[in-house]
Amino acid sequence: MSDSTVRIVLADDERMVRTALRVILDAETGLEVVGEAATGAEAVSVVRELRPDVVLMDVRMPETDGIRATERILATMDAPPRIVVVTTFENDAYVYDALRAGAAGFLLKRAAAEELVQAVRLVARSDSLLFPAAVRGLAAEYGRRAAPAPAWVGRLTGREADVLRLMAAGLTNAEIAGRLAVGPATVKTHVAAVLAKTGARDRTQAVIAAYESGFITPG
Incomplete structure (x- = not known):
């Protein structure tokens, strides 16, 4: 990561979602969306090519879902990006599986723009994890x-x-x-x-x- 710019890849099968995320992030100083992907397999390829700092990864995508994509990225790159999974439902088993795969945390699609920006900056520049209280509930429900x-x-x-x-x-x-x-x-x-x-x-x-x-x- 450069001293001034956090490079981001967006992975979501809905073009409208990717467009909305790009508009929000590109409007912020020090944040730049450098690539997009519509499937998990495409996300793996794009991330390997562009080597971003942060990936916003939808968990439910065709062909290869966000969980498998997260696993592949983290297992095959020597300096992988921080991956934040983006989901509609916080108590989704998919979210827990993505965290088990090594994602740095998750965001809800209904999150406010300022929450999105803050989350990207946080995971890019520190060793923090985006673990809201809901993750503890997920651990109790799916992990024990x-x-x-x-x-x-x-x-x-x-x-x-x-x-x-x-x-x-x-x-x-x-x-x-x-x-x-x-x-x-x-x-x-x-x-x-x-x-x-x-x-x-x-x-x-x-x-x-x-x-x-x-x-x-x-x-």
Whole structure:
């Protein structure tokens, strides 16, 4: 990402939705829509070619849906973009699956223009996750498994456990450092250890794992 411009790809099968998003985002200083896709497969291709900073990904698209597209992008790119899934219904199982795949969060299609802009800037320039309270409900509804806690739960140190809980609360590394009175480099080390022990590719998957295992309970 350049110092001044966040490059964005829009993936949605409705042209009108893409047009509306483009108008909103291109009107903002420092934001630029560089590409569009109408299917999940096209989204993968466009993202690989243009290498944007942020992707707004509809979850329900023909051919390849947004979940599979998210998985492919995150699994095959060495420096993948932050992916935000866009949906009509916040309690959709598709949303939860996309988060499990590694999306940085989700937005509702009815979100106000200022919410959209703020979300794009947030995920592009920090390690924040867009985890509204509804995600905790999704974890309870779709993610909990009737099984013993996985072994990684017992392998976390006390400080790593604290860091994971704060990650799940949506705090950035800088905010976690301030909360725990440690340096940002120390937090990065703890986050890396959490990812390794949970077997997660990124912060999103670590947080989902925390909910699914019962290490963190919604509410």
